């Protein structure tokens with residue numbers, strides 16, 4: 001996996017940015033709207049060779065990849081380029097594929113082109129048809145070259161005109177044409193998605209800058225949390241749209257069997273996000289955004305107009321569902337062919353990672369997973385000692401730790417793959433997660449004695465910890481903990497209460513954050529302890545939850561521990577708490593919601609009692625496609641974060657983006673999919689005939705907590721808005 005651009009692509013981006021900054025700024029876009037084309041920009045784009053760069057060299061092009069072209073198209077989208085760059089490039093490649101030297105030669109000589117995006121007979125409004133030198137359409141059997149009807153005014157220019165294939169000159173016919181035309185549409189989808197991603201980032205930048213500059217109520221409006229959180233959501237969603245668009249382009253470049261489905265996902269998601277980003281950027285401009293003098297209204301109209309070119313955007317959801325689960329759907333996994341020699345963006349895992357994934361899958365397949373899940377759901381304890389020890393025996397608890405510390409030395413990407421496979425199996429691994437976190441913290445901050453005595457036992461799966469951070473009055477603001485640690489000679493005495501101490505009833509140690517100094521700012525007066533759970537004075541009270549998982553309240557009354565129970569320096573508990581982050585890089589749980597969506601999709605394809613398949617209902621397909629696309633956006637953010645970690649970075653903002661997008665998508669998906677089940681969705685797994693063993697009903701009850709623990713969605717938005725976008729502090 002590699003998400004970087006090559007040096008050549010970086011240079012192309014810089015050169016294209018220079019060109020567009022000069023030839024496609026707000027004034028020029030306004031001027032071009034009436035005609036739909038900026039001829040000076042078009043000439044400059046042709047001079048640079050962009051429209052035909054991705055035509056094979058043997059046919060007069062530069063033989064560049066679609067990814068190379070996409071780098072330029074992203075800039076084109078960001079600057080609202082008023083020229084048919086995408087359309088001409090797609091038509092040129094289509095004609096080249098079919099060996100149609102005429103009219104390809106007209107494009108090679110600098111002509112512009114467009115294609116009618118609907119197949120079959122009849123008139124349809126087509127972008128750039130009013131100005132293009134070459135217009136191609138597909139009537140259902142033949143590819144034809146046609147003339148456009150009269151020019152039409154449009155929501156955002158785009159040189160619209162009606163195109164009707166009737167009466168055109170037939171260029172080619174046959175199955176090869178049908179397939180080539182379908183591929184041209186997929187290329188158009190993916191390239192337009194990249195342009196929309198470019199537009200999204202540009203419009204978000206404009207909105208954020210305006211909000212930083214504009215003051216109301218004596219403060220920049222960017223300091224208001226309601227504005228910050230919308231920006232934070234968009235920052236994550238815009239990043240995900242770019243990843244989705246480039247993944248589709250990459251898949252087309254590589255001829256991946258999943259390319260058409262990925263192109264449809266990119267097309268829908270990038271259109272959705274561009275619309276949303278531009279709409280909110282206008283909104284933060286208040287009344288000024290509404291004035292034609294401001295550029296942001298250009299973004300709003302262009303984003304929406306581009307989105308409408310394929311027709312009702314919801315139709316794309318039907319296309320996604322068909323490609324993903326329809327009769328001819330390829331395997332939903334990306335293909336695992338060997339990595340090509342081409343450098344730059346590559347969304348495929350390395351062969352070693354694929355081998356590791358197979359190893360993990362076959363390990364899981366040998367475990368009595370259904371029985372383990374059944375027990376966990378019956379007891380509410382999301383931990384199973386037998387499974388835990390089997391995981392530890394394989395070394396999976398410390399897969400990403402260096403080998404000299406007992407780990408497997410696996411990359412962050414491998415570690416992420418491992419976790420997603422485990423989450424996706426449905427097996428309860430809260431214990432594994434907590435033990436790994438405690439172990440990783442001890443590795444960084446533990447004393448020699450703790451490392452020698454506790455770490456090996458954690459790694460062997462003999463002992464486990466629980467996390468004593470949250471308190472009745474300290475949740476998101478965990479630095480506000482009030483549990484006291486009072487020095488008494490060589491010992492410490494702990495007094496207080498912790499909320500939500502999950503796994504306390506199974507754990508051997510509590511990793512406890514306590515206030516050791518009440519006279520300094522709150523973050524500076526905390527100390528961390530590792531305390532055996534059998535220490536006198538600790539009491540555990542169970543807490544039942546809506547999701548069925550058990551957690552606990554723990555009470556600490558005159559709990560006396562030696563100084564050797566301290567982890568890290570006195571009053572340095574805050575940094576100890578964050579030390580585990582070094583190894584805790586890829587924890588967002590994508591596997592579980594992915595399993596949910598795929599399970600419901602499989603169920604929906606089976607005929608029900610009345611013989612009908614739920615999947616044949618367009619509303620069901622729409623729900624599935626929406627959920628799966630949102631999750632794919634989250635998966636790419638997650639693996640982007642793992643990829644950055646594997647390069648040695650500490651991608652905190654990127655990790656927050658992944659957690660935010662995935663968990664919020666999980667909540668939406670479980671709610672919408674439960675509605676798909678109707679009254680059958682009322683039945684939990686314990687009832688006979690419960691659909692999918694009550695999986696969806698359980699997901700509905702459980703998913704909400706994923707947006708709360710591990711830092712709530714609002715806490716993630718604070719990180720993304722503050723550190724990611726540099727929005728001014730509001731507290």
Ligand SMILES: Cc1cc2nc3c(=O)[nH]c(=O)nc-3n(C[C@H](O)[C@H](O)[C@H](O)COP(=O)(O)OP(=O)(O)OC[C@H]3O[C@@H](n4cnc5c(N)ncnc54)[C@H](O)[C@@H]3O)c2cc1C
Pocket residue numbers: 466467468469470474475476477499500501502503545549551705708709710711712713714715718
């Ligand atoms: C099942 C379960 C298991 C858990 N396991 C553990 C565990 O093992 N160990 C442990 O220590 N803790 C655990 N927790 C606690 C969990 O970490 C906290 O619930 C979480 O940090 C939120 O704290 P809170 O519940 O006090 O909510 P609060 O912090 O009171 O938040 C309430 C609401 O206010 C919002 N909010 C808070 N601050 C802001 C802000 N600055 N801006 C905008 N909105 C804000 C939150 O997003 C939330 O919607 C668990 C919780 C649950 C439910």
